[in-house]
Structure formats: C-alpha cells, structure tokens
Amino acid sequence: MNADPEVREHLGDVLTREQSDASVARFQTEFDQRGYGWWAVEAQATGEFIGFAGLDEVDDGMPFTGVEIGWRLARSAWGQGYATEAALAVLAYGFDTLELPEVLAVTTATNLRSQAVMRRIGMTRDPADDFDDLTAPEGPLRPNVLYRIGRSTRT
Numbered sequence: 001m002n003a004d005p006e007v008r009e010h011l012g013d014v015l016t017r018e019q020s021d022a023s024v025a026r027f028q029t030e031f032d033q034r035g036y037g038w039w040a041v042e043a044q045a046t047g048e049f050i051g052f053a054g055l056d057e058v059d060d061g062m063p064f065t066g067v068e069i070g071w072r073l074a075r076s077a078w079g080q081g082y083a084t085e086a087a088l089a090v091l092a093y094g095f096d097t098l099e100l101p102e103v104l105a106v107t108t109a110t111n112l113r114s115q116a117v118m119r120r121i122g123m124t125r126d127p128a129d130d131f132d133d134l135t136a137p138e139g140p141l142r143p144n145v146l147y148r149i150g151r152s153t154r155t
Helices: 017-034 083-096 112-120
Strands: 038-042 049-057 067-073 103-109 142-152
Touching: 017 049, 038 067, 038 083, 049 083, 067 083, 083 103, 083 112, 103 112, 112 142
Parallel strands: 067 103
Antiparallel strands: 038 049, 049 067, 103 142
16 A cells, blocks of 8 residues: 555655555554554455554644544545545544544645545634645645544534
8 A cells, every 4th residue: 555656645755565564563652652543444344454544643843733633545445435434433532532622634735535535524624724844845745734623513
C-alpha cells in the first residue's frame, strides 16, 4: 500500500518495505504508550487487510494542537465506503471512550476524496484555519486544509 504512488499521492514519496515496516513499528510503540493510535482495517467479508485508520497526536510544529483522525486505504478499497465506516468508528472511540473534546483532520488542499470523507463524518472546515505545511516540499503537498468536529456537535 505504501509503495503505491496513487495511495501516496497526497502523502509524499512511496516507501520502501523497510520504511513501511518501520512506520508500523512506530505506530505500535505509540499505541502502546498512549492507548490509542492506528488500527488495521479489514474487509469484513474476507478478512483482507485493506488499510488502516485511527487517531494520532498532531505533529509538533503544526499551527494547532490536538488529536487527529486519519485513514489510508489500498486503492482496491477506494470508493466502497470503507473510509467513512472506519472514520465513524474511530470518531466514536475518540469521543465515547477517550472523551476527547474535539477531533481534527488534515489533508492537502488537493485531496478531495479525503475531504469528502471528512464532510460525510460531520467535520467542518474554516478556510481561516488552512495552512502551509512547511515540512512538505514546495508544490501540491504544502497547502493543507484543517477540518474539525467537536464531541458536542457530532451527529
């Protein structure tokens, strides 16, 4: 999945197997430390791994703080509602179990698919919160949008 240029289009360069394995190990360590993080997403009918979804602390250096929701699916799983279903389950965990007051979501300004998922799960965007990710190279990965949803405003 991380070696697919289309999956990585809004994330940066494709990853080698070693880089991808290292990121999974980092996810596991962070999950063990915090008690939340990234979960595998499987197709219920087959048990096939199709991606991951979860919660993560906003990276240092961003112009905001908080807990961010995210998802990444294999291209074969796109357009089937899995991202929305997984994101709703993650939100429920964040609000009902972790009792987070708010959950954020960030993506590139050009990632219209993820922005559509954000809207479907009830998140809203204030263009005044949009920002340039200065850790990204000049180009389409730099302009980012920020979506939010509060526990008290979720539907």
